[in-house]
Amino acid sequence: MRLHRARLTTTTAIAACLLPLAAFSALAQERALAIEVGPATDSFAPSRIGLRVSGPTSEPASSFVRGCRGQVMAEADGVAFEVTAPMTTLAFSAAGEGLASMVVGTADGLYRCALADDQGYVSNSLGEVQPGRYMVWLGTEEGGTVDARLFASERAVSAIELFGFDVSRLGEPRNGRFVYQASSESGRQTLLTGAPLYAETPINPLSPDSCWGYGRLDAADAVLSVEEAGQTLSIFAMSPRDLVMAVIDPSGTVHCNDDVYQLNPAITLPNAEPGDYQIIVGGYSSGGGDSYDLYASAGAPAFVETQVDADAEPRAGRATIDAASGAGGLRLTSAPLSGGTDPLEGLSTEAYCAGYSDLSAPDMVVTLDAAQPLLSLYARAETDLTLAIRAPDGSWSCNDDSFQLNPGISFNNAQAGDYAVFVGSYMSGEQGEYNLYASLGQPNWEGTEPAGGFSAPDWLNYAAEPSVATLTYGPETLIDPRVIFDIAPSQTDSFGMADGCAGFLTPTQPDLVVEAEEGLPQLMVYMVSDSDGTLTVVGPDGQLYCNDDFEQLNPGVMIPNPQPGPYAIFAGTYGGNGGMATMGVTVASPQWVMDREH
Secondary structure: HHHHEEEEEEEEEEOOOOHEEEHHHHHHHHHHOEEEOOOOOOOOOOOOOEEEEEEEEEEHHHHOOOOOOEEEOOOOOEHHHHEOOEEEEEEEEHHHEOOEEEEEEEEOEEEEEEOOOOOOEEEEEEEOOOOOOEEEEEEOOOOOOOEEEEEEEEOOOOOHHHHOOOOHHHHHOOOOOOEEOOOOOOOEEEEEEEEEEEEEEEOOHHHOOOOOEEEEEOOEEEEEOOOOEEEEEEEEEEEOOOOOEEEEOOOOOOOEEEOEEEOOEEEEEEEEOOOOEEEEEEEEEOOOOOEEEEEEEOOOOOOOOOOOOOOOOOOOOOEOOOOOOOOOOEEEEEOOOOOOOEOOOOOOOOOOOEEEEEEOOEEEEEEEOOOOEEEEEEEEEEEOOEEEOOOOOOOEEEEEOOOEEEEEEEEEEEEOOEEHHHHHEEHHHHHHEEEEOOHHHHHHHHHOOEEEEOOOOOOOOOOOOOOOEEEOOOOOOOOEEEEEEOOOOOOEEOOOOOOOOEEEEOOOOOOEEEEOOOOOOOOEEEEEOOEEEOOOOOOOOOOOEEOOOOOOOOOOEEEEEOEEEEEEEEEEEEOOEEEEEEEEEEEEOOOOOOOOOO
């Protein structure tokens, strides 16, 4: 066997002989050598070894396998591979100009032939491979010379990796062709349901800088035909599996994505041109046996089942902004939160959208009468707000915390037209009120104030001295205070005083007063007790905050951006029976642990 004709070029996951090429050739002439190949020890780095094979052809390929085409290298010039352990699959792939065929001799003495395509690519895959000697001969047309790259690997090396991507060489789509029919009114269009996932071959040859994961590159999984120009098109897939996606647009540009919504990929194409979109869905890791659903939608990907209707009549009305009205900060509305439960996470491919809202209609539509260098829309409330806005061009922008726990979004070179504003809350179903503001410039947070809130009733004596203690708490407090005390039994109920108020408390004096200092980002008061506890807190401005069950049966009140001053805290129980309790104050995470030493 004359291995001086095969130059070792690349190895992955297999150790290669590190002898100089001349020494390697000399050894090859003295004894029969073979290149070892076996299963990889790391499933994320499959076995693969590559060589450069060159030399004249002299023997008919049909002498090995009847009907095989062309001439192959002499029998003694075959490349030998020694399989060291059983392998589920072993693929031999080769590519070179003028390549016509490949003959593989297996360890059991049989021969297999594979014919090359018109670009000189050939592959031969074996299943349930047993240890032993495997021989490979490459062939050309009669009288030709072989000059090709040869790979032995657990998965076939694709022609795309060796020659580059050519969309014209993709076969017919595995799951069919579809005509794009989605619109903002009809919602998402279902293309495939329960389609089998093929995660076999690395897809990074499509675009090495942006594509990752594994797919099947011989054909698209689906083709979507767009008939009209100028639409914003989103293509996305969903599965319990961590998916990846590649879309080749009509111009041949490759777009890839991994995670937009949880582990599901989406690709959004503004001003999608007419033509065919080749869609390849794969897995972040290799291996099949799973399925996915494939969709298309107008605008942002409609991962959320609830249809987003940004064109519906807004809940809090409409406002128009011109150059004179909103330069320094204009309050547009004071309105109640929708208490929505629709996640905002699936709205945008450009930024993460946190929180929840009611997506059946915008809270407000703000019309900018003429283009402006900068437009800011921002909201403030006692609760932790989020904001999602659809601009006139259909793009989405989102924000959670721009100023403390209040959201704000600024648009540079703001377009004239309608801005559909969705005000949401970080936690699902939150109640309360918010103020919405606009500025033709940066947000003017100093000119804002939180909206809504509930005032303490006259019979609640929150100005009295506390029965347990007064604590001073500020940004420089090193240790979060925790106080052990007994909740007094009571028959004075607090049901209905405000949202979250429940149980029975002693109204004649607070149990604890916290003197909050300037600069706290938030103030968290919480309690752990033997009974089902409740909390009522009155702020320095007389605003009322209540909670019953924050963590299981333990109450907690979180006040964002607290004003400095006294916060009177009334501890109660749901049944009025009282009991031993531990109360804590923090700006971080509560310690839901009961202290029992008075």
